[in-house]
Amino acid sequence: MFKLDERLDKDTFFISDLPLCRVLLMNDNQFPWLILVPRVADVAEIIDLDEAQQQQFLKESGFVSHVLKQKTQCDKLNVAALGNMVKQLHIHHVARFTHDVAWPKPVWGNQPACPYHIEKASVLISTYRESLALFY
Amino acid sequence: MFKLDERLDKDTFFISDLPLCRVLLMNDNQFPWLILVPRVADVAEIIDLDEAQQQQFLKESGFVSHVLKQKTQCDKLNVAALGNMVKQLHIHHVARFTHDVAWPKPVWGNQPACPYHIEKASVLISTYRESLALFY
Numbered sequence: 001m002f003k004l005d006e007r008l009d010k011d012t013f014f015i016s017d018l019p020l021c022r023v024l025l026m027n028d029n030q031f032p033w034l035i036l037v038p039r040v041a042d043v044a045e046i047i048d049l050d051e052a053q054q055q056q057f058l059k060e061s062g063f064v065s066h067v068l069k070q071k072t073q074c075d076k077l078n079v080a081a082l083g084n085m086v087k088q089l090h091i092h093h094v095a096r097f098t099h100d101v102a103w104p105k106p107v108w109g110n111q112p113a114c115p116y117h118i119e120k121a122s123v124l125i126s127t128y129r130e131s132l133a134l135f136y
Numbered sequence: 137m138f139k140l141d142e143r144l145d146k147d148t149f150f151i152s153d154l155p156l157c158r159v160l161l162m163n164d165n166q167f168p169w170l171i172l173v174p175r176v177a178d179v180a181e182i183i184d185l186d187e188a189q190q191q192q193f194l195k196e197s198g199f200v201s202h203v204l205k206q207k208t209q210c211d212k213l214n215v216a217a218l219g220n221m222v223k224q225l226h227i228h229h230v231a232r233f234t235h236d237v238a239w240p241k242p243v244w245g246n247q248p249a250c251p252y253h254i255e256k257a258s259v260l261i262s263t264y265r266e267s268l269a270l271f272y
Binding site: 045046047054055058061062065066069077078079080081082083084085087096103104105106109 | 214
């Protein structure tokens with residue numbers, strides 16, 4: 001049975017569930033950063049998903065990428081399945097700007113997270129939730 | 137028309153062409169590290185590929201992931217489309233070990249690359265080329 005990893009749970013806010021993936025907002029106000037977690041037990045790699053799940057992941061990842069890009073007008077997307085700290089398969093979708101604090105380095109491990117003010121997080125969560133509700 | 141980015145060309149060895157992607161070996165002996173570059177002009181994001189290309193990419197990425205995992209018996213795969221330094225769409229596939237020099241950090245920007253001895257690179261290129269020739 002799927003159960004969200006505790007660390008992922010602690011570091012993020014729940015946005016919504018797409019057909020396959022749970023979508024989370026990373027609690028770091030330095031980057032618009034969504035995380036997709038396929039709701040499948042015991043998977044660590046994209047290739048651990050079966051073929052239908054991989055297809056569905058591709059669709060949901062593409063949708064989330066479009067939403068992020070459209071909402072943020074970012075310079076670049078960073079899409080990555082790393083999992084060196086948290087084994088449970090989760091795929092980062094980060095909107096990057098040439099003026100962000102980590103550019104051009106990756107966002108991981110270079111600077112501590114800056115948590116959102118709760119009001120700001122609430123607004124973002126609602127906005128993303130509305131957009132993701134349009135998933136077809 | 138597709139033309140491999142100069143920096144990617146300089147930092148890697150050519151292994152082979154799958155139906156969609158060029159497969160390159162990163163010239164860094166610290167990590168088994170393959171890079172897939174879709175042979176499509178002017179794409180920077182996975183979502184810039186059309187639907188058929190995205191499907192094909194998923195297939196080739198999965199195949200390369202299996203090859204890497206099977207050959208290296210790694211602890212984790214890192215699969216990432218970043219592109220902050222090189223705009224041309226390229227997707228890293230890195231075999232990670234809990235004892236590698238960067239673990240658990242990402243491989244990018246944490247330590248300088250250590251180029252292969254040419255003999256070692258030649259052997260690796262041949263081995264990967266043989267495996268990738270089995271792509272179905």
